[in-house]
Amino acid sequence: METNLVICGSGGQGVLLSGTVLCHAGLKEGKNVTWLPSYGAEKRGGLSYCCVVLSDKNIASPVIGKAEVIIALDNVGFDNYENSLSENGLLILNSSLIKRETKRKDAKVCKFPITELAKELGNIRIANMLALGIYVGKTKAVKLRSIIAALDNVASEKYKELVAINKKAMEKGFQLGNSR
């Protein structure tokens, strides 16, 4: 089984980090994983995306031509990647920032006010992990406990105290994704 995901948004939204967490989770479950980031000249702002592939077999292409799932955290990402969704693919949209409807009539669409939900949980910056939770709840690509455990792989000492709230975001997201 091979599955892929494109996460997109703007620099600073934690797009790359959420992809990394998913890869660590996949790795914990013994899967093959690849993570391919966008990289630009600027350190902040601008389009940001990453491609994640999870597979039981060796992964041929880390580059995603047709994404099975796209998580779009804002219009910048959404406008750029909407077209690369595979037929009948899944769109997870942050309706706090994306106000328009998708042009893809074939898409399965899952809309949540991710930014607002993150604010309610106490930190706007955990929107990325909330979105990842929704993805895992919806697709079961990996287990919830794997992404939670993967937080420890990416949290440096400086940010250890943020692990708890990120975990909360994942759980909340999972619950939302699982219920719809």
Next chain:
Amino acid sequence: MKAVYNAPKSLKKTANSYCPGCGHGLVQRILAEVIDELGVREKTIGIAPVGCAVFTYDYFNFDVTEAPHGRPPAVATAIKRCLPDRIVFTYQGDGDLASIGTNEILHAANRGENITVVFINNAVYGMTGGQMAPTTLPGMKTTTSREGRDTTTAGFPLRVCELLSTLEGVEYIERVALFDPANVIKTKKAIKKAFQNQVDGKGFSFVEVLSPCPINWGLRPLDSLKYIKEKMLNYFKLGIIKDRSNCT
């Protein structure tokens, strides 16, 4: 009977290919004597430049490598960092050091690499046939400045010692010249100090030697010594330009 004069052990018994009256042979003899006197021949690694002095690996009786044009300070940096207890020096001409290699010499000096640099300034590209060098004097005729160096288009001669003396990393800089026996002795003293500094771990030491190139200057050997004294010294002042050990 006591020997009062011998070939230095650091020189091979090979005839060199330098032109009559050239300064390279003299400076290399001085270098060999200094290395003998410091007893470091067996741990010395020399770096030859591109230019007339490239063949020094055939003349010196210790390990020598060639380096691409202008890059000896980069090569020396790596050798010294890999083998910190060896004695590493570069021997470079004015085209090599003051033109194509300005970046490398500047940064090696600025990093304060514990190496010795001997810089031969004869105001001309020797090996390629006497073209204008960065150190060619204003008005001086060369094959690429047939009416004499025009400072309005070719700029002024580069004073490398003064330039490098502003850098914090530098331990010692002196400019010497080869125009008479007293100054030849001063040259040896300066080069010895530059090596002693390295032995003592003091850091980047640099000696510029004003050296004759009679053939490319179109002068007789004796006249070229006069040329150094009467012309070059006006522009390139002799003496210690920087010596950190004199600072308190």
Next chain:
Amino acid sequence: MPKIVNKKILVSGNEAIAEAAIIAGCRFYAGYPITPQNQIPEYMSWRMPEAGGVFIQAESELAAINMVFGASLTGTRAMTSSSSPGISLKLEGISYMAGCELPGVIVNMQRGGPGLGNIQGSQADYFQAVKGGGHGDYKMPVFAPSTIPEAIEHVMDAFDLADIYRSPVMILSDGILGQMMEAVEFLEYKPKNKLPKKDWILNGAKDREPRSIYSLMMQSPTMLEKHNWKLAEKYKKMEIEVRYETYLADDAEILVCAYGIMGRICKGAVDLARNAGIKAGLFRPVTVWPFASAVASKLGKKAKKVLVVELNLGQMVEDIRLAVEDNKKISFYGRPGGAVATKEEIFEKIKETAK
């Protein structure tokens, strides 16, 4: 950070290459910042001193390669890395290293060109890497890894080949492989061949005759030609180091030829084609010099059509043409703007080719 061998970890291509070098005994690294390979000097800046080696952030790519030249002649395993514009500057030093017969590893994480181009992955430096690049009549082994585990293996083997043949060796990778992450396991480093004693290094002429290292050979009229014939013999010997991979190629009617990052992506395209009932197969040169011409020739002559895929305007395709000797059946698909072709895109090309 990946310091432990024999444990699967997630790591970027750039960091994997740096750590592999450390494990292989590289104890000197000099580099200069350029995207998309900056993680290599960044990693080396702390890891190399920790391993007891020397890290220098050089003033330029020219200085960096010449520092590798200097470190190498002391017998130290040395590496530098850069990306396309920086490699152009390093060619001077690479040519001198070839002439002086100095080992060393040069990593090129290619980006789009010409000129400053862009910072996205590319394969536009194939000619530069395999046809000389620098001046003079030299060759060097060039590895083109297509996965991060393979890059690790290549870096380790590159240091061995460099020492065995006293030659610079290049890792010709690209920004995609450098930036992406993949799970890898750092295996313990074990040379696959016996390594020669370095009895040529300069470390001070103690209890031996002085040695010299040089590439200028004009002391006698025949000296350089003799030297070049000697190098030619060495290049001939290096041919046994050729590596390649084939995938479903034995009965392939459409032979796809690709290397490096496109090698793995084309494997995915071959799978798509097979699922659609098209007999596609892959020929992937693993070393792009030496080049597996005999294999390309055999497979290419057997196949009905040959499709060469590169992230450039068509470079390796010339080597394929020389090997297959039937231009009519060979077609080329390239993305030359620092863009990357997807497996779906190549699958479409395979379908077109099969028509």
